[in-house]
Amino acid sequence: MGEQFLEITEKREVEAIIAHIATEVAKTRAKTGTFVEKVKVGEALGRIASADIFSALDVPPFDRATMDGYAVVASDTFYADENNPSVLIISGYISAGEISQQYVERGYCMGISTGAPLPKGANAVVKVENISEYEDIVEGQKIKKVKVYKPVAPAENIMLAGSDIKQGERIVRSGTTLTPRETGVLAACGINEVFVRKKPVVAIISTGNELIAPGEDLEPAKVYDVNAQTLSDSVRECDCSPLFLGIARDNLEELSEKIKESLETGADVIITSGGTSAGAGDLLPKVIEERGEIHVHGVDIKPGKPFIFGTIRGKPLFGLPGNPTSALITFNLFVAPLLRILSGILADEEGERLKNKRIKAKAAVRIFSERGRNEYVLVNLVPLEKPGEESFLAYPLLTGSGAITTLSKADGFIFIEKGKEITEEGEIVEVELLTNLFASKKLYQKIP
Amino acid sequence: MGEQFLEITEKREVEAIIAHIATEVAKTRAKTGTFVEKVKVGEALGRIASADIFSALDVPPFDRATMDGYAVVASDTFYADENNPSVLIISGYISAGEISQQYVERGYCMGISTGAPLPKGANAVVKVENISEYEDIVEGQKIKKVKVYKPVAPAENIMLAGSDIKQGERIVRSGTTLTPRETGVLAACGINEVFVRKKPVVAIISTGNELIAPGEDLEPAKVYDVNAQTLSDSVRECDCSPLFLGIARDNLEELSEKIKESLETGADVIITSGGTSAGAGDLLPKVIEERGEIHVHGVDIKPGKPFIFGTIRGKPLFGLPGNPTSALITFNLFVAPLLRILSGILADEEGERLKNKRIKAKAAVRIFSERGRNEYVLVNLVPLEKPGEESFLAYPLLTGSGAITTLSKADGFIFIEKGKEITEEGEIVEVELLTNLFASKKLYQKIP
Numbered sequence: 051m052g053e054q055f056l057e058i059t060e061k062r063e064v065e066a067i068i069a070h071i072a073t074e075v076a077k078t079r080a081k082t083g084t085f086v087e088k089v090k091v092g093e094a095l096g097r098i099a100s101a102d103i104f105s106a107l108d109v110p111p112f113d114r115a116t117m118d119g120y121a122v123v124a125s126d127t128f129y130a131d132e133n134n135p136s137v138l139i140i141s142g143y144i145s146a147g148e149i150s151q152q153y154v155e156r157g158y159c160m161g162i163s164t165g166a167p168l169p170k171g172a173n174a175v176v177k178v179e180n181i182s183e184y185e186d187i188v189e190g191q192k193i194k195k196v197k198v199y200k201p202v203a204p205a206e207n208i209m210l211a212g213s214d215i216k217q218g219e220r221i222v223r224s225g226t227t228l229t230p231r232e233t234g235v236l237a238a239c240g241i242n243e244v245f246v247r248k249k250p251v252v253a254i255i256s257t258g259n260e261l262i263a264p265g266e267d268l269e270p271a272k273v274y275d276v277n278a279q280t281l282s283d284s285v286r287e288c289d290c291s292p293l294f295l296g297i298a299r300d301n302l303e304e305l306s307e308k309i310k311e312s313l314e315t316g317a318d319v320i321i322t323s324g325g326t327s328a329g330a331g332d333l334l335p336k337v338i339e340e341r342g343e344i345h346v347h348g349v350d351i352k353p354g355k356p357f358i359f360g361t362i363r364g365k366p367l368f369g370l371p372g373n374p375t376s377a378l379i380t381f382n383l384f385v386a387p388l389l390r391i392l393s394g395i396l397a398d399e400e401g402e403r404l405k406n407k408r409i410k411a412k413a414a415v416r417i418f419s420e421r422g423r424n425e426y427v428l429v430n431l432v433p434l435e436k437p438g439e440e441s442f443l444a445y446p447l448l449t450g451s452g453a454i455t456t457l458s459k460a461d462g463f464i465f466i467e468k469g470k471e472i473t474e475e476g477e478i479v480e481v482e483l484l485t486n487l488f489a490s491k492k493l494y495q496k497i498p
Numbered sequence: 499m500g501e502q503f504l505e506i507t508e509k510r511e512v513e514a515i516i517a518h519i520a521t522e523v524a525k526t527r528a529k530t531g532t533f534v535e536k537v538k539v540g541e542a543l544g545r546i547a548s549a550d551i552f553s554a555l556d557v558p559p560f561d562r563a564t565m566d567g568y569a570v571v572a573s574d575t576f577y578a579d580e581n582n583p584s585v586l587i588i589s590g591y592i593s594a595g596e597i598s599q600q601y602v603e604r605g606y607c608m609g610i611s612t613g614a615p616l617p618k619g620a621n622a623v624v625k626v627e628n629i630s631e632y633e634d635i636v637e638g639q640k641i642k643k644v645k646v647y648k649p650v651a652p653a654e655n656i657m658l659a660g661s662d663i664k665q666g667e668r669i670v671r672s673g674t675t676l677t678p679r680e681t682g683v684l685a686a687c688g689i690n691e692v693f694v695r696k697k698p699v700v701a702i703i704s705t706g707n708e709l710i711a712p713g714e715d716l717e718p719a720k721v722y723d724v725n726a727q728t729l730s731d732s733v734r735e736c737d738c739s740p741l742f743l744g745i746a747r748d749n750l751e752e753l754s755e756k757i758k759e760s761l762e763t764g765a766d767v768i769i770t771s772g773g774t775s776a777g778a779g780d781l782l783p784k785v786i787e788e789r790g791e792i793h794v795h796g797v798d799i800k801p802g803k804p805f806i807f808g809t810i811r812g813k814p815l816f817g818l819p820g821n822p823t824s825a826l827i828t829f830n831l832f833v834a835p836l837l838r839i840l841s842g843i844l845a846d847e848e849g850e851r852l853k854n855k856r857i858k859a860k861a862a863v864r865i866f867s868e869r870g871r872n873e874y875v876l877v878n879l880v881p882l883e884k885p886g887e888e889s890f891l892a893y894p895l896l897t898g899s900g901a902i903t904t905l906s907k908a909d910g911f912i913f914i915e916k917g918k919e920i921t922e923e924g925e926i927v928e929v930e931l932l933t934n935l936f937a938s939k940k941l942y943q944k945i946p
Contacts, residue, residue: 091712092742095731109902110721116900145748147707149719165708165820167719214901221906229933230731231906234822237727238902242713259595260613264539265690271597271615273558279685283543283678294540300593372613374682452564453662454557454686458669458679485677 056348056356061424064346064384068359071345071366072388075318078364079392085248091236094228096289097246098394103222105239108212113168117207120159120181120196121172124204135197140183144169159196168208175207176200215239225394250290250319250392253312254281257298257305257325257333258372276374276454277323284381285321287485288389293317300325306337313363318392320365321385324372334358334369342367350468351424354380373452379426379463382484407483409462411442417473419466428460429481444479460484504796504804509872512794512832516807519793519814520836523766526812527840533696539684542676544737545694546842551670553687556660561616565655568607568629568644569620572652583645588631592617607644616656623655624648663687673842698738698767698840701760702729705746705753705773705781706820724822724902725771732829733769735933736837741765748773754785761811766840768813769833772820782806782817790815798916800871802828821900827874827911830932855931857910859890865921867914876908877929892927908932 059067079085086100115121122138130136138159144150146165154160154171162168162175180200186193215221221235222228228236228246236244254277261275262268275297282292295311298304305325312320325333335358338344342362349357353376358369368385370377411431419425429444444464447456462481466473473479507515527533534548563569570586578584586607592598594613602608602619610616610623628648634641663669669683670676676684676694684692702725709723710716723745730740743759746752753773760768773781783806786792790810797805801824806817816833818825859879867873877892892912895904910929914921921927 091727092730095734107716111716112719114721145707147709147719165706165721209901214903230728230735230826231908231933233731234724234728234826235902235906237712237724238722238822240712240714240716240722242711258613259593261595263690264685264688266688268555268559268688271560271595273562273613274686274688276682276686279539280678280682282540283681286543287678374686378678378682453657454683455662458683460679485679 058348058350058355059346061349061351061383064349064357064359065387067345068366068384068388069391071361072391075364075366075388076391076394079250079318085250086245087248088243088245091233091242091244094233094236094244094246095230097228097244099222099224099226099228099232100245100247102220102224103236103241103244105215105217105219105221106241107239108217109215109238110209110211110213112211114209114211115162115164115166115168115175115207116209117175117177118163119161119175119177119207120198121154121162121169121175122159122198122202123154123156123172124174124202124206126156126159127174127176127198127201130198130201132199135182135199138196138198140194140196159198173204173208174202176202177207247394250389251315251317252285252290252292252319252321252389253315253317254278254285254292254294255296255298255305255308255312255320255322257300257322259300261297261324263297276457277370277372277377280374280378280457281321281323281370281381284378284386284485285389288386289393290319290389298322298325300333302333302336305333306340309337309341309362309367313365318365319385319389320362320367321370321381322368323370323377325369338362338367351383351426352420353426354383357384359384374454374457375428375452375460378457378460378484379428382463382482383426409442409481409483410440410478411444411481412440413473413475413477413479414443414445416475417446417464417466419471419473421471422468424468425466426463427466428456428463429479430459431461431481440478442481444481506796506798506803507794509797509799509831512797512805512807513835515793516814516832516836517839519809520839523812523814523836524839524842527698527766533698534693535696536691536693539681539690539692542681542684542692542694543678545676545692547670547672547674547676547680548693548695550668550672551684551689551692553663553665553667553669554689555687556665557663557686558657558659558661560659562657562659563610563612563614563616563623563655564657565623565625566611567609567623567625567655568646569602569610569617569623570607570646570650571602571604571620572622572650572654574604574607575622575624575646575649578646578649580647583630583647586644586646588642588644607646621652621656622650624650625655695842698837699763699765700733700738700740700767700769700837701763701765702726702733702740702742703744703746703753703756703760703768703770705748705770707748709745709772711745724905725818725820725825728822728826728905729769729771729818729829732826732834732933733837736834737841738767738837746770746773748781750781750784753781754788757785757789757810757815761813766813767833767837768810768815769818769829770816771818771825773817786810786815798872799831800868800873802831802874805832807832822902822905823876823900823908826905826908826932827876830911830930831874857890857929857931858888858926859892859929860888861921861923861925861927862891862893864923865894865912865914867919867921869919870916872916873914874911875914876904876911877927878907879909879929888926890929892929 141158143161144166150169181196186195256275256278262272264274285292298308338360344360346359360367370380428447431442462483464479575584589606591609592614598617629644634643704723704726710720712722733740746756786808792808794807808815818828876895879890910931912927
């Protein structure tokens with residue numbers, strides 16, 4: 051129960067250390083190639099292509115009418131106009147999905163619908179609007195003919211085979227997130243399975259003698275474990291798969307056992323929460339030192355000072371505070387950037403991919419902070435009735451107490467640099483959002 | 499293959515008709531109460547609470563130390579300062595998760611860790627920093643004592659039972675989207691299952707003799723069905739569950755059969771694509787008229803003119819064009835708003851919830867459009883190197899041809915009102931985005 055001795059590292063340095071290791075781990079994952087899985091295109095929405103994808107066929111696979119009309123030899127229509135229509139004999143009709151063995155000779159034409167393959171001999175389609183169909187009697191026989199009132203150029207109203215996508219053409223670049231556009235292109239090429247990056251697996255361990263799992267009966271002196279849930283869902287928002295390994299009591303054996311289990315299950319990242327404050331703070335560093343390396347033990351921020359970062363057998367391991375709001379803030383500051391690199395979110399936006407979504411807001415009241423500490427203040431955002439440049443007021447929330455209601459009101463947090471004591475009412479502050487879902491719901495229309 | 503006779507309805511009126519029916523259907527769903535399911539909190543991220551949720555217990559469940567320190571009777575410390583510390587006898591220690599039967603009398607104290615329940619008799623905690631522990635010899639016996647250098651007020655460094663959340667308090671409002679904050683609050687209250695709204699089921703039917711499903715062998719004159727995939731994924735982006743019922747040939751029996759199947763499977767909405775152009779355009783109206791009612795058959799927009807909207811047994815049914823880009827535009831204009839109402843996305847933002855995400859961009863080139871038609875032009879967005887008020891250039895894409903590559907390049911579309919023929923290069927245009935994923939990836943950091 052004595053003071054804990056931390057080697058405080060500066061926040062910027064912590065970020066640099068984590069970014070470096072994240073990049074190393076991402077490279078290893080990319081190289082080994084075991085971090086790839088095949089999924090149905092129908093289940094691929096939002097996943098990331100793990101390799102370039104090429105078309106095995108021409109799209110369209112044949113010369114295709116793009117209008118309802120008549121397939122003709124273009125030169126038969128060159129001199130047609132309203133007063134002197136070209137006259138052609140109809141030799142048949144082709145619907146979409148049908149194929150015709152007929153050959154369209156000069157002086158003939160075939161009725162054709164949008165999407166049908168152009169018959170041999172024809173090289174253009176006259177739109178139905180520019181034609182009139184009629185019956186003529188030739189040598190006692192009824193013959194169907196058309197008058198063409200407007201000329202067509204060769205290839206007019208036709209999409210040539212392969213003009214949209216060529217066989218062998220790259221249709222999706224490696225690293226692309228699959229939206230309905232990409233899945234549609236895959237479908238067009240007849241592809242129904244696709245290789246995507248496996249989602250990184252993140253083992254989550256809660257530590258603390260006082261914790262029990264939600265759903266179980268509450269015993270005296272116990273509280274329900276909150277972090278397992280908030281961290282699992284935050285991991286999901288980073289496009290990773292959480293794997294909750296349960297609650298470890300505050301002793302070396304149980305913690306060590308859980309971490310061993312994380313490694314055995316093949317988790318890519320390990321997150322523990324709790325047990326980093328004065329009382330039980332020595333356990334996690336001991337376990338890491340036994341099996342790996344501690345890179346960070348203590349950061350110059352509040353809350354989150356006792357934050358731990360290490361690696362065991364190349365796997366990143368985070369020790370977050372037990373207080374749910376502190377855990378969520380340190381997750382967003384240090385864990386989320388690493389997970390986003392591993393999951394490949396925003397992989398194309400170098401430099402920007404490490405950041406959470408941010409918005410600007412006005413401080414609703416004066417905010418006081420401790421001098422000499424980089425402080426993170428949770429805020430609740432309230433949309434302004436008459437938004438100006440900013441659309442929100444930011445109300446500070448008390449973070450120290452570990453209150454759950456603070457958590458439920460927190461939309462994001464603002465950073466107050468060491469040395470700044472007062473943020474004035476009305477001052478513009480940058481709010482880092484705690485959840486993407488927030489953005490897609492409450493903020494949906496507020497983002498211009 | 500003749501002209502199709504449509505009763506063209508104005509776009510605004512179509513939107514009003516659909517919004518009205520969407521609201522009716524949403525009300526029916528809410529009333530019947532069968533559109534609710536119980537899920538594990540661990541699988542509830544992003545789902546919408548279908549009822550208010552209340553806490554069955556106090557949080558914290560007991561008076562809880564918020565600091566490592568010593569549990570005391572506050573009045574014992576009232577006159578303490580650096581020079582005249584109060585001296586108290588240590589009667590024991592309590593860790594988090596433990597319960598002590600000891601009673602703290604005046605003159606005594608107990609060591610306590612953060613999160614541990616306050617022992618009876620004590621009413622405050624002195625922080626470890628403001629105390630020194632030492633051993634005294636009293637009548638030959640070693641006795642542990644503390645010197646308290648700073649007074650504490652009653653309840654200081656304690657969170658009282660129920661002060662965070664009271665038993666019976668509402669913790670989640672009906673209609674709230676569950677983010678990690680809400681799931682965390684549920685966990686804190688020991689809740690591991692929750693009632694959420696069932697996702698609306700959307701039956702999807704592709705029609706066309708020329709279509710075959712991706713993954714099957716390509717036959718002559720056939721093309722792969724694109725819309726099943728893009729529409730399914732677009733439905734997913736509206737928080738609904740797609741149910742693809744396969745491809746119907748262009749005949750009354752097959753189409754009728756598929757729609758019957760949609761109704762039998764309990765789908766909430768039916769979408770068909772293809773078969774609305776001149777050739778096969780009569781089938782869907784016939785099927786709807788037989789079983790229900792046609793509300794819209796033709797809209798004054800391009801592309802999307804032959805759009806159909808009807809209801810069968812109260813279920814909304816959409817007939818979209820077969821051209822993949824036209825299908826996607828009409829989906830976004832008319833289907834997505836209805837699905838968002840049913841799924842409850844943005845249910846708290848009356849009026850705004852019907853809209854897709856929009857951003858402003860600059861026209862990269864002059865854009866010509868047909869006078870007398872409300873026109874939608876697909877655009878590709880390119881981030882500006884030096885963003886000013888707008889961060890993107892919008893390049894128009896040709897939509898008429900049904901090219902798949904158009905689809906793959908389209909980030910969104912702009913609306914050009916009837917009567918406007920030219921959009922000048924550099925003019926500011928409003929782009930309606932085709933997919934939310936786009937926003938969360940390419941736009942992630944570009945949205946201020």
